[in-house]
Structure formats: structure tokens, C-alpha cells
Amino acid sequence: MADVQVLRSADALPLQAVSLSRPRRRVRRFGLQGSEFTWAVAFVIPYAAVFLAFVAYPVVYGLWLGRDPALYAELMSEPIYQRTVVNTVLYLAIGVNLKMFGALLMSGFFMRRKRWVKWLLLIYVLPWAVPALPSFMSIHWMLNGQWGLINNFLWSVFAIDGPGWLETSRWLALGSVIASHIWKWMPFWTVILLAGRMAIPQELYEAAEMDGATGLKRFTYVTFPLLANLYLICTLLSTLFTLGDFNSVYFVSGGGPALSTHVLATLGIRDAFEIARPDLGVAVVMSALPLMIPVVILLMRKLHTTEVQL
Amino acid sequence: MSAELMDGGPVRRRPNYRLRRNLTEASALAFSAVVVIWTLTPIYNIVAVALEPHGDVFTNDLWPAKPSLESFWIVVTEGYWYLEYFWGQFGNSIYVGGATVFLTLAIGSLASFAIGRMRIRYGWLVSNAALLTYVIPASFLAIPFYRIMNIYGLSNNLWSVIAAEVTFATPYAIFIFQQYAISIPIELDEAARIDGASPSQVYFRIYLPLMAPALVAVGTYALLLAWNEYLYQFLLLSSKRSMTVPVALAQFLNSDEAPWNYMMATAIVYALPPVAIYYVFRGRMTAGLTMGGVKG
Numbered sequence: 001m002a003d004v005q006v007l008r009s010a011d012a013l014p015l016q017a018v019s020l021s022r023p024r025r026r027v028r029r030f031g032l033q034g035s036e037f038t039w040a041v042a043f044v045i046p047y048a049a050v051f052l053a054f055v056a057y058p059v060v061y062g063l064w065l066g067r068d069p070a071l072y073a074e075l076m077s078e079p080i081y082q083r084t085v086v087n088t089v090l091y092l093a094i095g096v097n098l099k100m101f102g103a104l105l106m107s108g109f110f111m112r113r114k115r116w117v118k119w120l121l122l123i124y125v126l127p128w129a130v131p132a133l134p135s136f137m138s139i140h141w142m143l144n145g146q147w148g149l150i151n152n153f154l155w156s157v158f159a160i161d162g163p164g165w166l167e168t169s170r171w172l173a174l175g176s177v178i179a180s181h182i183w184k185w186m187p188f189w190t191v192i193l194l195a196g197r198m199a200i201p202q203e204l205y206e207a208a209e210m211d212g213a214t215g216l217k218r219f220t221y222v223t224f225p226l227l228a229n230l231y232l233i234c235t236l237l238s239t240l241f242t243l244g245d246f247n248s249v250y251f252v253s254g255g256g257p258a259l260s261t262h263v264l265a266t267l268g269i270r271d272a273f274e275i276a277r278p279d280l281g282v283a284v285v286m287s288a289l290p291l292m293i294p295v296v297i298l299l300m301r302k303l304h305t306t307e308v309q310l
Numbered sequence: 311m312s313a314e315l316m317d318g319g320p321v322r323r324r325p326n327y328r329l330r331r332n333l334t335e336a337s338a339l340a341f342s343a344v345v346v347i348w349t350l351t352p353i354y355n356i357v358a359v360a361l362e363p364h365g366d367v368f369t370n371d372l373w374p375a376k377p378s379l380e381s382f383w384i385v386v387t388e389g390y391w392y393l394e395y396f397w398g399q400f401g402n403s404i405y406v407g408g409a410t411v412f413l414t415l416a417i418g419s420l421a422s423f424a425i426g427r428m429r430i431r432y433g434w435l436v437s438n439a440a441l442l443t444y445v446i447p448a449s450f451l452a453i454p455f456y457r458i459m460n461i462y463g464l465s466n467n468l469w470s471v472i473a474a475e476v477t478f479a480t481p482y483a484i485f486i487f488q489q490y491a492i493s494i495p496i497e498l499d500e501a502a503r504i505d506g507a508s509p510s511q512v513y514f515r516i517y518l519p520l521m522a523p524a525l526v527a528v529g530t531y532a533l534l535l536a537w538n539e540y541l542y543q544f545l546l547l548s549s550k551r552s553m554t555v556p557v558a559l560a561q562f563l564n565s566d567e568a569p570w571n572y573m574m575a576t577a578i579v580y581a582l583p584p585v586a587i588y589y590v591f592r593g594r595m596t597a598g599l600t601m602g603g604v605k606g
Contacts, residue, residue, distance in 0.1 A: 035508075036428065036509060039428070039508070039509035040428040040430040041424075041430070043421065043423055043424035043513070044420070044421050044424045044430060046416070047420070047436065047484070048436065050473075050476060050480060051440075051443065051477075053462075054458075054473055054477040055477060059451070062451070062454035116342075120345065123350070126349055126585075127349060127353075129588040131580065131581050133559055134356055134559070137559075137560075137573065138352045138356040139352050141359065141570055142351070142352060146368075149351070149354075149355045152372055153372060156372065187349075240445050241447065243447055244447015244450055246540075251560075268450070268452075269541070269545075272453045278457065282453050282454065285453065299445060300445075303441070
């Protein structure tokens with residue numbers, strides 16, 4: 001019971017982005033002294049070592065590998081790379097927004113107080129619970145033009161000869177990848193936004209109802225203003241995660257047909273390990289920095305000003 | 311009078327009201343059916359393919375004509391050449407998961423204790439370093455990480471994978487711990503200090519026990535991360551004996567005519583533990599997941 005209590009309060013944490021400010025901790029007037037300082041340093045050293053050995057060193061090493069401007073000139077002139085940039089932008093623009101907006105709507109749906117809705121939620125989160133690999137491999141096989149479940153279904157029910165989803169057209173394949181990504185990750189963001197919605201005090205809705213706000217107005221005047229900050233933070237985070245999403249593309253389309261559906265994350269790995277050009281691979285990844293840095297800065301500032309720590 | 315109004319209102323409008331409520335309910339049910347189909351189709355496909363008897367993968371059935379557990383038997387008895395070390399690989403995955411959980415909890419809780427409770431100077435620097443690590447996509451660091459593991463002499467070694475998983479799990483651990491520790495009064499630490507407890511005693515006797523729910527949430531997160539992650543394990547492990555299950559599973563894709571039924575049976579055996587753990591610790595996870603996610 002005590003645990004449940006504690007977890008409830010932890011559940012409400014993201015909503016600090018919305019309303020509550022953190023309780024101020026008493027600040028020590030004096031710095032740590034003597035042996036205490038030694039202890040504190042000893043406690044931080046393991047993490048500092050991990051950070052230096054496995055984050056800082058690789059980052060610096062990567063910057064050094066991708067230092068030659070000629071690499072970027074080489075990339076720019078490559079048609080595969082140009083297509084990859086377009087794919088990445090589409091993947092982010094469509095994938096992230098559809099997923100987040102869908103999650104926002106679904107979280108509203110799961111606010112319904114019905115027993116079967118609770119059961120539905122348990123099914124709905126399954127894609128998130130199942131490891132990425134089996135699902136994406138299954139989707140890959142499901143979309144097979146000749147033997148896949150989808151085309152078998154289209155044939156046996158509507159007598160339609162379905163297309164080769166992943167084998168024939170770049171846009172069909174890219175669409176399939178984006179749909180797979182949404183399938184896998186929308187439940188996760190739904191659960192987060194659901195926690196955000198649940199933390200909105202019920203009294204606010206009651207008060208709004210007194211003032212005549214019902215239906216859509218409830219959403220636009222009460223829910224959304226309170227949820228907007230959390231929604232923005234989630235969208236920014238999701239943008240970064242999606243940018244680094246390797247599995248969806250690698251296992252669903254494999255970058256095919258004819259290398260036309262790669263994104264930066266998969267093309268970097270391909271260049272580094274399949275054609276053995278690590279410097280070129282690093283350059284591919286580094287070329288995402290102009291997109292990444294503003295998002296990171298915005299996210300960090302957002303997190304600091306709203307006092308939420310993600 | 312007001313009671314009359316409140317009674318009268320709904321009574322007069324009841325037929326309309328009830329009709330509308332039923333319509334809403336019906337459309338909600340229809341919508342749910344779509345959601346269930348969308349969610350379960352790929353999972354249905356895993357099961358359906360795994361139940362195909364050998365050689366019957368290339369059919370146009372929607373459900374196997376003669377469902378059979380043959381593929382699972384092949385997996386369990388390591389009866390196919392891609393599966394010859396399956397249980398060893400399963401053990402590797404457990405080893406990586408266990409080590410990742412232990413190290414993530416140890417390193418993360420020590421660091422959060424020094425930053426949040428002992429308020430070490432420049433602690434904010436460590437927090438920000440962790441935050442930055444959390445938002446950088448792990449796949450973007452893979453190329454230099456791979457080369458550095460060669461420099462450290464850890465290539466094809468499970469410890470290189472453990473290092474990678476710990477690197478990407480500790481930042482999350484530090485945030486959750488710091489957030490959670492706010493709810494534990496600092497006066498407890500101060501009282502213990504006045505009674506003569508050393509910082510390590512405060513850490514072991516007060517901090518860790520009170521942090522138990524957060525430890526469970528982060529531990530589950532780290533375990534699932536290590537079990538589900540693919541890219542680093544694929545790059546860092548090359549021999550069949552040192553592979554983990556996801557790498558072995560993806561190996562099937564190398565052959566021209568992949569035995570999809572064996573592959574999907576392997577996938578089910580691989581996916582069952584994390585799914586079970588997920589549903590058991592769902593409540594605990596919810597507490598933690600509101601502050602971040604399982605990285606893709």
C-alpha cells in the first residue's frame with residue numbers, strides 16, 4: 001500500500017512540467033569538508049570513469065575521424081546520401097508528428113473509465129513490451145509480396161493482387177517503415193501522455209463545466225494548455241530517439257529497394273561496416289548535427305525552465 | 311425547486327441522451343476493434359509462422375493448415391545449425407542483462423547520492439553530462455565506440471557489450487534517482503550524520519533501502535534495455551559462442567532461404583522473458599517511464 005502511494009506521487013512527476021514546482025531543498029551553507037569530500041568524489045568516480053571512457057572518448061574520436069571536409073563534399077555528391085537525407089526528414093516530419101498526435105488522441109481515449117478500456121490498454125502496450133527485433137522481422141515477412149500475410153489476406157478476401165510492399169517502390173517501403181515505427185512507439189508515448197492527463201486535477205474540469213466548457217472546449221481550454229509543455233518535450237525527445245532509430249529501417253526494409261530507404265542512422269552503419277569506410281560513416285552521422293543541436297538546446301532549456309528532469 | 315429541475319432535465323431528454331450514449335459506446339467499440347487488429351497483426355504473424363510445420367512457410371494460408379510445435383522443438387533442442395549454441399547464447403543474454411542491471415544500479419545510485427544528497431560541487435556538471443548522453447542517439451556513437459573497444463582489447467567480449475549498455479542506461483538511472491530522492495527528507499541523512507554515521511553508512515542504511523521502488527523501476531529498465539538492444543551487440547560480438555540471442559536471431563537473415571518458422575519460434579522464446587517481466591513490473595515501470603523511455 002505504501003508502495004502504491006509512493007508510485008502515485010512518482011507518476012505525477014512529468015506534470016511538474018505542467019504546474020507544480022519542485023519543493024525547495026535546504027541548501028547546505030558550507031561546502032563538503034575533509035573526509036566527506038573524499039567520499040563524495042569516490043562516489044562520483046565510477047560514473048565519471050564510464051562517461052570519460054565510453055562517451056567522451058568515442059565522441060572525440062568520432063569528431064577526429066570525421067574531421068576532413070572532403071568527406072562531406074564526397075557525401076553531398078552521392079545520390080544515395082541525398083535520398084537518405086530526404087528520407088530522414090520525411091521519417092521525422094511524418095513519423096514523429098503522426099505518432100505524437102496519435103498518442104495524444106489515444107491517451108484521451110484511455111481516460112474512459114470502463115473496465116474493458118483498461119483491458120484494451122494492456123493489449124495496446126504489447127508492441128512496446130515485445131522486443132523490437134521479432135516484431136520488425138515479422139512485419140518484414142508480413143509485407144512480403146508473394147508469401148506475406150497482408151497480401152495473402154488481400155487475395156483471399158478481396159481477390160486483389162497486393163503490391164510488393166518492400167520490393168518495388170521506395171515510397172511504399174518508406175511508408176511501411178514509418179508505419180512500423182509508429183506501431184512500435186506510439187503505445188509508449190500514449191502511456192506517458194496518459195500519465196500527464198491523469199495528473200490534471202479533476203476539479204479543473206468540474207470548474208470548466210460550470211462555466212459551460214464541454215466537449216471539444218474541455219480539450220482546447222483545459223487539457224491542452226496544461227499538456228502542451230509535456231507534449232512539446234515529448235515531441236523533442238521523440239525527434240532525437242527517432243533520428244537514432246536503427247532497428248525499424250534495418251529490419252523492415254533493410255534500406256531497400258536499391259538503397260532507397262536508408263536513413264542517416266542506418267547509412268552511417270552501412271558505410272562504416274559494410275563498405276568499410278568508418279570515416280565516411282562518421283561523416284554521415286555528423287551531418288545530422290545541424291538538425292540535432294538546435295533540438296538538444298531547445299530540449300535542455302525547456303527541461304531547465306520547467307524544472308523537469310528527464 | 312432546484313431538485314425538480316435536476317430531475318426534470320434528464321427525464322425529458324432521456325431518449326435522445328440514451329441514443330447518443332449508445333452511439334458513442336458503439337463507435338468506441340468499433341474504434342477499439344481497429345486498434346486491436348492494428349496492434350495484434352504483426353504478433354499474430356509471429357505466432358502463425360512459428361506454428362508452420364517445416365517447409366510450409368511458402369504458402370498462402372492466413373493460419374497454418376496443420377499447426378505444429380515442431381519449430382519450437384528444434385529451437386529447444388538446438389536442432390538447426392543457426393541454433394547450435396542457442397542455450398549458450400541465451401545464457402550470454404542473461405549474463406549481459408544481469409551485469410548491466412547491477413552496474414547501472416550501483417554506478418547510478420552512487421553518483422546520484424553524491425550529487426543530490428552530499429551536494430558535491432560541480433555536481434550539476436555531472437547531471438548535465440548524463441542528460442546529454444541520454445539525448446544523444448546511441449546509434450550515432452556506434453562507429454567510434456566499436457573502434458575504441460578494439461583499442462581497449464575488448465572486441466568479441468561480452469564485457470564490451472555490458473560497457474555499452476551500462477553507458478546508455480546510467481544517465482536514465484541518475485535522473486530517476488535524483489528525482490525520486492527529492493521525496494526522501496534530507497533530515498534523515500543529517501540525523502544519521504549527527505549520530506556519527508559515515509557517508510557510506512548513510513548510503514547503505516538509509517539511501518538504498520528508501521530508494522527501493524526507484525531501484526526496481528530502473529533495474530527493470532536496464533534489464534529490458536540490455537535484453538532488447540541489438541546494434542551494439544551485433545557490432546561487438548562476432549563469434550557464435552559469444553553472441554547474444556538478438557544477434558543470433560538476426561543471423562537467420564543472412565541465408566538465402568531463411569527458415570522463417572524456426573526464426574519466429576526463436577523470436578518467441580526470446581521475447582517471452584522480457585514481455586513477462588514487463589507485465590509483472592508494469593506498475594513500477596510506469597513510475598520510471600514517465601521520465602524517459604526505452605531507447606529504440
